[in-house]
Amino acid sequence: MRRSEAVDDVLQTLRQEGSLICLEGWRDEKSNVMPKFGDRPLMWMERAATSLFGVKQYGVHINGYTVSGNGRVCMWLARRSYNKQTYAGLLDHVAAGSLAAGDSIKQTVVKECLEEACIPVAIAEKAQPVSTVSYTHVYDEEVFAKSLFTFDLELPMDFKPKVGDGEVQEFYLLPIDKVEELVATDDFKPNCAMVVLDFLIRHSFIDPDIEPSYQDFMTGLHQTLE
DSSP states (O other): OHHHHHHHHHHHHHHHHTOOGGGGGOOOOEEEEOSSTTSOOSEEEEGGGHHHHTOEEEEEEEEEEEEOTTOOEEEEEEEEOTTOSSSTTOEEESEEEEOOTTOOHHHHHHHHHHHHHOOOHHHHTTOEEEEEEEEEEEETTEEEEEEEEEEEEEOOTTOOOOOOSSSEEEEEEEEHHHHHHHHTSTTBOHHHHHHHHHHHHHTTOSOTTTOTTHHHHHHHHBOOOO
16 A cells, blocks of 8 residues: 555654654564454554554454363463563563454464464464453553453463563463462563453452452453544
8 A cells, every 4th residue: 555655654764763762663563554453454554653643453362271180270471581672571471462464363373372382283273262352551652552352272281382482581380379469460561461360250260249349350451442
């Protein structure tokens, strides 16, 4: 599209001038610009620039978990590389990533599983779509409007993720009660904490009779992107 190329030329110039901090994280990844998911894209834009315009961004997050013979649930978590441009060293999902222009949701799930955690395609394809988590936040005059397609992937008990593309420092397999404790700390990448919270609610690890903020959690996890 000529519109996309014209905007990209301007952004490339701004990037070279160094006038916008967010463009220092240029990724060479194209994101579709569309009124709502499923609409025909109006254009594409460099992912690092989308927050300048409040463009809706989409991604996938995979809850990788195990269930033992006695029903004990554990979750695989990743420690982000300390060299990451954003949220370095914080806890993350076993695999997650942004939805690039031209890629389907399931393609992105399989690709991120393989690249980030060396999860074989045959296993990654078993990931089940279960929910979306949507939110908007403003930071340093940038607007982040994101909707995350969330997947549950039960991993074999004898499978251990391995660091693939260098975006992860290491992986941990933690009991679900420990994961629940960590979600309430600053050790989690914020949007990953939201997706894990959604997992805990859907699997009844959080009880509405006990948790007074249950309804607030539900409302906060499923905001409408304007």
